[in-house]
Amino acid sequence: MIKIKCYVVGMIATNCYLIEDEATGALAVIDPGDHSDELITELDSRGGRLDYILLTHGHYDHIIGAAELCRKYHPTVCAAEAEMEVLQKGLYNLSSVHNIRINSFNIDRQLHDGDVIKLGESNIRFMSTPGHTVGSGCYIVDDCIFSGDTIFCESIGRTDFPTSSIRDMMKSVQKVKELEGDYAIYPGHDMFSTLEHERKYNPYMQ
Numbered sequence: 001m002i003k004i005k006c007y008v009v010g011m012i013a014t015n016c017y018l019i020e021d022e023a024t025g026a027l028a029v030i031d032p033g034d035h036s037d038e039l040i041t042e043l044d045s046r047g048g049r050l051d052y053i054l055l056t057h058g059h060y061d062h063i064i065g066a067a068e069l070c071r072k073y074h075p076t077v078c079a080a081e082a083e084m085e086v087l088q089k090g091l092y093n094l095s096s097v098h099n100i101r102i103n104s105f106n107i108d109r110q111l112h113d114g115d116v117i118k119l120g121e122s123n124i125r126f127m128s129t130p131g132h133t134v135g136s137g138c139y140i141v142d143d144c145i146f147s148g149d150t151i152f153c154e155s156i157g158r159t160d161f162p163t164s165s166i167r168d169m170m171k172s173v174q175k176v177k178e179l180e181g182d183y184a185i186y187p188g189h190d191m192f193s194t195l196e197h198e199r200k201y202n203p204y205m206q
Helices: 037-046 066-073 080-090 166-175 194-202
Strands: 004-011 014-021 025-028 053-056 076-080 108-112 116-119 122-128 139-140 144-148 184-187
Touching: 004 037, 014 139, 014 184, 037 066, 037 076, 053 066, 053 116, 066 144, 076 080, 080 108, 122 166, 166 194
Parallel strands: 025 053, 053 076, 076 108, 144 184
Antiparallel strands: 004 014, 014 025, 116 122, 122 139, 139 144
């Protein structure tokens, strides 16, 4: 089982998540979109432990804080193999459009659909959900989906960016919809939701 803390960071209020495996204390940060004093204080209070950084996609507002965390805590950084070009090119990750500098960091593990990350005794499954970007993905653990900018409460992520595809997005939304059972949904921005709520009220899931 995991514990979850959310830190809202950066210029456009990105949800950055700290998840902890309760059995072992292993920690992962999902989408460090900017510096967060609160997150740094929390990690330092845990002895400076951070096992993983998990990126749902490569847009600047989800990765700006990664280099600082890598420098301080030396986690294993994971992202989809299909997202490497987005992570590396300012035009694709939108940093050059907004004149934003992203300090460099390495991707240690390139993920594919269905790959599992061991966080202590918790298994985190990567689900490939292209559409918002070519390599966008969700992380599923216990009854939780960290959906990045794929699924929002009663909406979906934009598909008018470089490497976006509305056709791929609709396939990805259907893929999430068809998961068995209910899940808590923790998106990249705005309010939390549940999969049952989205099945009923998200117009893109109808």
